[in-house]
Amino acid sequence: MNAQDWAEEVACIVEQLYPTAQKITLIQDDLSVHKKVAVYECFAPERAQAILAKLEFVFTPKHGSWLNIAEIELSILTRQELPTRVASQAELRACVTVWYEQHNAYASTVNWQFTTQDVRIKLKPLYPSFNS
Numbered sequence: 001m002n003a004q005d006w007a008e009e010v011a012c013i014v015e016q017l018y019p020t021a022q023k024i025t026l027i028q029d030d031l032s033v034h035k036k037v038a039v040y041e042c043f044a045p046e047r048a049q050a051i052l053a054k055l056e057f058v059f060t061p062k063h064g065s066w067l068n069i070a071e072i073e074l075s076i077l078t079r080q081e082l083p084t085r086v087a088s089q090a091e092l093r094a095c096v097t098v099w100y101e102q103h104n105a106y107a108s109t110v111n112w113q114f115t116t117q118d119v120r121i122k123l124k125p126l127y128p129s130f131n132s
Contacts, residue, residue: 003038010039014051027058034059069110076103 028034040048086092
């Protein structure tokens with residue numbers, strides 16, 4: 001996906017999927033193409049401003065280890081169940097539904113190895129320090 005693709009997707013979300021929404025919270029990673037300027041580069045200033053005015057951007061943390069788990073699950077989904085091309089949204093929903101029902105029935109787990117102590121050591125620079 002490039003910046004133009006992203007801008008067109010954002011415009012579709014705002015103008016077609018949720019045209020009556022007052023505010024849309026868009027949660028996304030900090031990929032270089034996910035920039036507001038891309039909307040201005042693709043559309044006339046008035047349209048770009050109207051699109052962006054409805055959006056609230058929330059960026060996922062750059063070092064969120066929980067994101068790896070989500071990415072792993074999506075990778076497993078695409079490798080195990082999804083065909084290379086999906087003809088329709090209904091077919092996609094059907095494929096994903098079959099996969100997650102089987103996947104959930106299997107009750108797979110994640111072996112989380114990042115302890116609280118590890119977090120305190122690794123992320124110490126990110127926490128504010130207070131003088132007492």
